[in-house]
Amino acid sequence: MDRNPSPPLLSWDEEKDEEVARGDCIGSTVYSKHWLFGVLGGLLQIINPENTKSSSDDEEQQIELDEEMENEICRVWDMSMDEDVALFLKEFNAPDIFMGVLAKSKCPRLREICVGILGNMACFQEICISISNDKNLGQVLLYCLYDSDPPTLLETSRLLLTCLSRTEVASVWVEMIRELPAIYDSICFIMSSSTNVDLLVKVGEVVDKLFDLDEKLMLEWIRNGAAQPLDQPQQDSEERPVFRIVPCILEAAKQLRSENLEGLDVYMHILQLLTTVDDGIQAIVQCPDAGKDTWSLLFDLGCHEFCQSDDPPIILQEQKTVLASVFSVLSAIYASQAAQEYLKIEKVDLPLIDSLTRVLQNVERCQKKPENSAESNTDETKKSDLMRDELHLKILKDISCEFLSNIFQALTKETMAQGLKEGHLSKQKCSCAFQNLLPLYSPAVEDFLKILHEVDKTLADDLEKSFPSLKV
Numbered sequence: 001m002d003r004n005p006s007p008p009l010l011s012w013d014e015e016k017d018e019e020v021a022r023g024d025c026i027g028s029t030v031y032s033k034h035w036l037f038g039v040l041g042g043l044l045q046i047i048n049p050e051n052t053k054s055s056s057d058d059e060e061q062q063i064e065l066d067e068e069m070e071n072e073i074c075r076v077w078d079m080s081m082d083e084d085v086a087l088f089l090k091e092f093n094a095p096d097i098f099m100g101v102l103a104k105s106k107c108p109r110l111r112e113i114c115v116g117i118l119g120n121m122a123c124f125q126e127i128c129i130s131i132s133n134d135k136n137l138g139q140v141l142l143y144c145l146y147d148s149d150p151p152t153l154l155e156t157s158r159l160l161l162t163c164l165s166r167t168e169v170a171s172v173w174v175e176m177i178r179e180l181p182a183i184y185d186s187i188c189f190i191m192s193s194s195t196n197v198d199l200l201v202k203v204g205e206v207v208d209k210l211f212d213l214d215e216k217l218m219l220e221w222i223r224n225g226a227a228q229p230l231d232q233p234q235q236d237s238e239e240r241p242v243f244r245i246v247p248c249i250l251e252a253a254k255q256l257r258s259e260n261l262e263g264l265d266v267y268m269h270i271l272q273l274l275t276t277v278d279d280g281i282q283a284i285v286q287c288p289d290a291g292k293d294t295w296s297l298l299f300d301l302g303c304h305e306f307c308q309s310d311d312p313p314i315i316l317q318e319q320k321t322v323l324a325s326v327f328s329v330l331s332a333i334y335a336s337q338a339a340q341e342y343l344k345i346e347k348v349d350l351p352l353i354d355s356l357t358r359v360l361q362n363v364e365r366c367q368k369k370p371e372n373s374a375e376s377n378t379d380e381t382k383k384s385d386l387m388r389d390e391l392h393l394k395i396l397k398d399i400s401c402e403f404l405s406n407i408f409q410a411l412t413k414e415t416m417a418q419g420l421k422e423g424h425l426s427k428q429k430c431s432c433a434f435q436n437l438l439p440l441y442s443p444a445v446e447d448f449l450k451i452l453h454e455v456d457k458t459l460a461d462d463l464e465k466s467f468p469s470l471k472v
Contacts, residue, residue: 027084036079036088039072040097046110047100065109073113080120089117090127099137108149115144115152119159128162132169138176145186150196157202164209174214184224188243191252200252201263207249208266211273221245222279246274246283246290250297257301261322268298268325275332284329285336295333302326303351313362316396317389323359324396331403349407349415350424356404357429360436363397401436405444408433417455427459434467446470 026033046069079085089095098114105111118141122128131137144156164170177183190203211218225244249267256263271294274280285291306319306326316323330352367390411419419425430452437445449470452460464470 026088027082029079029082029084031079031082031085033088036076036085037092039076040092040094042069043073043097043101047097047104063106063108065107070109070113073110073117077113077117077120080117081123083124086121086124086127089121090130095121095131095134095137099140102140102144108147108152111144111147112149112151112155115141115155115159119155119162122159122162125166125168128166129169132163132166132172135176138173139180142176142180142183145183150194150199153190154196154199154202157199157206161202161206161209164206164213170213174210174217177210178217178220181224184221185243188245188248191248192243194252195255197256197259197263200256201260201266204252204256204263204266204270208270208273211270215277218273219277219279222274222277222283225283244283244287244290246271246287246294250290250293253297261318265322265325268301268322268329271298272325272328275329281332281336285333291333294329298326298330299348299351302330303355307355307359307362309358313365316359316362316366316393320389320392320396324392324399327356327359327396327403328399331399331406334403335406347415349411350419350422352407353404353419353429353433354424356400356407357432359400360397360404361432363393363400364432366393397436401441404433405437405441408437408441408444408448411448411451413451413454416451420456420459427462430459430463431466434463434470438467438469442470 025031026036076089080089095118098118101114102111118131122131141156141159144152145160147153147156160173163173187203187207190199191207194200194203211221222245225242225246249270253264253267253271256267271284274283283290284294302323306323307316334348416425434445445467449460449463452463
């Protein structure tokens with residue numbers, strides 16, 4: 001049987017060329033060390049040109065990036081996602097070259113690419129630790145948050161979030177940020193004025209991570225805007241505006257509301273973190289505009305946008321985390337004495353009862369899974385996802401129950417009569433509420449029943465029969 005002929009034997013020169021080619025490869029990749037040296041050398045030429053002229057032509061050239069150089073450095077950006085390439089770049093001191101570019105170059109595209117490469121490199125633990133421990137590089141990167149170029153801001157935020165997500169170095173970055181108070185103004189400016197969805201989401205994730213990591217920093221940022229009275233006139237038109245954290249968060253949330261649910265979720269969680277400290281609650285409710293705007297936006301989300309009566313129950317799986325944050329913040333405002341007058345005027349109790357009971361009904365439906373579904377699923381990742389979903393549903397249920405119990409205790413006879421008339425309260429909804437509130441919130445349910453006896457004795461008696469443990 002005929003077979004294909006064997007490949008010709010390599011000559012000594014050809015074998016030597018192939019050996020050299022293999023030696024030129026970076027790690028186990030096919031990328032060329034020689035080519036990469038050439039690109040990095042080109043970057044060095046940009047930041048340290050041989051002919052140092054101070055003409056306006058040179059400044060214009062600094063702002064524009066040569067097309068060939070852009071293509072090559074973009075290729076390095078793609079390559080830097082490979083760990084072998086990233087480690088090689090570190091070994092060749094590429095971070096120092098990129099730091100030089102960021103310190104000297106006025107070219108937005110070049111700055112964006114250099115930060116992007118460093119962001120890819122920071123995805124690997126060893127390099128992330130190395131970058132984080134270089135204080136000079138860290139400061140240069142944080143100064144990029146003062147940039148006006150959205151793509152550079154996006155890549156800087158991505159890199160910062162990567163580093164903050166590593167427990168080994170997170171505290172290093174928190175401390176560097178604390179030492180640069182102007183970062184607060186830059187981030188607030190982005191949140192309050194940017195229309196770039198990707199940038200708003202990433203900056204929100206950075207703020208969320210910072211507040212989650214360091215309560216002290218969160219308190220500092222809350223108090224920053226409160227340092228100057230609201231009605232203080234600006235003496236100088238050039239003076240920087242005074243940013244307050246809550247209005248900035250709300251502005252970003254409004255921008256993302258119809259664009260990006262995950263981004264909205266991030267900003268709702270930031271507000272929820274603010275309510276974990278008294279200063280944060282005061283920052284929301286003490287400022288009339290902030291309190292009213294916060295309540296209006298979140299009330300609209302919780303009562304008129306998410307988990308509506310014509311939505312399938314399963315949609316709660318997509319909305320569970322954002323709803324938990326929304327109801328948590330609304331509950332904190334509701335419980336605040338400073339907000340009581342505003343809430344009485346707005347007549348908010350009945351729509352909230354309607355929404356909270358509907359959420360509790362849908363939580364129950366989402367938790368009803370086919371028997372042995374977890375056991376029959378052999379995929380560990382899917383099991384983990386199911387457990388996480390269950391946890392978030394439980395958190396939403398707990399928050400909803402606490403909020404509902406507070407509303408029940410504040411209900412008046414007139415409001416209850418109106419609720420029964422308009423359908424916000426019914427036997428089915430009351431039964432659902434009682435089933436979830438008992439036994440933990442028995443006092444709230446008993447107070448509710450006492451008033452219900454005066455409004456609709458028949459319904460109250462029926463509910464008492466359904467829940468014999470109640471003593472009214």
